Amino acid sequence: MRLSPEQQRAAGIAVQVLTETRQRPEFSAYARVADIQPLLNLATRLRALQAERTVSRTTLGASQKALERTAKLHKEDAASARSLQQAQAQQAGDAARAAAAEQQLAILRTEALQQWGATLAGWAFSPSHPTLERLLLRQDVLVELALPPERTMPAGTEQIRLARQGDKRHTVEGRLVSAAPRTGDITQGETWFAVAPADALRTGMRLDAWVPTEADAVAGVEFPVEAVLWRSGKPWVYLQIDDDRFERRLIPAYTDHGARWFVGTGVAPGDRLVINGAQLLLSEEFRGQIPAEDDD
Template identity: 35%
Template sequence: MKSESDSELNRKPDSEPNREPDRERTAPLLWLMGAIIVALTWALVFYARDEWNLAQDREEEEIETPSRLVEEDGRAALKIPLAAQKTSGIVTAPLAAATWRAEIKLYGSVIDLAPLIELRARYLAAQADAVIARSALNVSEKEYRRIAALYADDRNASQRALQAALGTWRADQARQAAAKTAIDGALTALRTQWGDVLAEWATTPDSRSFAALLKRDDAIVQIAIPFDVALPEQGAAIMVAPLAASDGERPAQFISPSPNVDSTVLGRTFFYRTDARDLRYGARVVARPDAGDDSEQGVLVPFPAVVWHGGKSWVYVQAEAERFERREVDAQRELDQGWFSPRLKTGDAIVISGAQLLLSEELKYQIRNENED
């Protein structure tokens, strides 16, 4: 027994020195873990700083004075005290009246009048031939009747002379018929290719309208009008300008439908007469029809007043001094300084600065009420 206890006592001094190396190895690990914890703590503080600043900014942007979402007459509204409106930068302005006219651009070209002038010359030549043929026919008819009377009066004229006079008369009849056919053909070509109105101008002696075309005081433009646009009426006017020079706009008066199509533009074609200044044959033109009674009355909603939510566009109308209602507007027809809307009334006060803030405030209270429920 003594020997075993003695051996244990003898081993204790040997084990004590072995613990010192363990402590030496553990100490650096503890220091390293402490350093990592400190570094993570500072990293958390550093990165959370930006979130904290953003949260502070959001709190500053929100309306400091508590606002409440109320419901009156079945309409939800926000009640914002005047002091809170001033602090939050909420600005209102009355709506101004506006008129909406559908802006339609039409396209066409300046018509070369050479074919029209050529057909007119053909028509006039056929008319001249008809006059000559009619005169010759009158002479040959009288000559034939004279010789026929002599031949009947005891053969005072030969049968050969009678037959020659008859042949001349019939030839003149044929020439007159041919001249009439030429006149009808030229007139038909004029009406088929240029319409009744221009055909009448071309065939009327001393026509002032056609004379203006010949002197290049006026020009004919062919305008293509889409099928979904109302047809022009006799005497209706549009504004036309060279395609590359819109500042050269001038009025053009309706003449008639055009029998020809425009290969570059779809739609029905019509002839218009306009000032020939700076217009060359074949030049492309752009036209703007008069909207007439198609205009619509409404209001101009400034761009900053419109907020978007749920796929729709809204504005906040100041129903009372401290009461704001969100109403839907039609933000599809754009004007120079805002949207055209027929839903609101002229003079209604709407929020033109701070509308997004009101929307956030309204949604915040809606979420709060839903959570309370």
């Protein structure tokens, strides 16, 4: 169909020259925003036990020195046997308390490793880990990712895509953190932890996730979903062929990234894609196909 430059300007027709991009195929997974309160509670308990250990070590050091002084004085007959026994008892009690503090810390570390894995446990053990701070301030959220049972996480994966269920147009990038030590209740597949910007994500919210596969990246083009129009259940776009000529083109296959589509066939780099006004072009195309009424 044809539309003069003047008509195009009046209709607000806008085009975009497509450029090549490459993308790895993805597979879908399940996710939800994790409650980090248990991890924060763990970090709080850890701080308290570390403080107790510091106090017990200091106390033990003091009682050990006192015992050594008393033992020396007793050897020189300058301290009684009772004083030596009291110093020994004090040192033994302090040593027991220091050992108990160390044992409690070891138990807590084991608990953290069993529940959260080495990476997240390390956040809790760190005096001020930046990732944990961002989670605490709700700048980021912790995401539990569950893969389908037949899938494994491809080696070298660093980024995943996340969106609220049914809201693929608003995806966010998630950073893969570590494998999770426990299987979740979503699937019996592999489980992983990721961190993503908080934005509109809330604790407990179920998410859709997309994980890049190990397959080689494929070449194609990417364009805004607003360029797509549907007719007879199929997606179409308009390309500008000449200054005043447009052609409707079927998109046989696509990867839906929400606000944008990735397409490997149907359109190509260098094509001039109509990104605004496609619906008007469709109306004009089919209006031109309607036979003029016979005035007779």
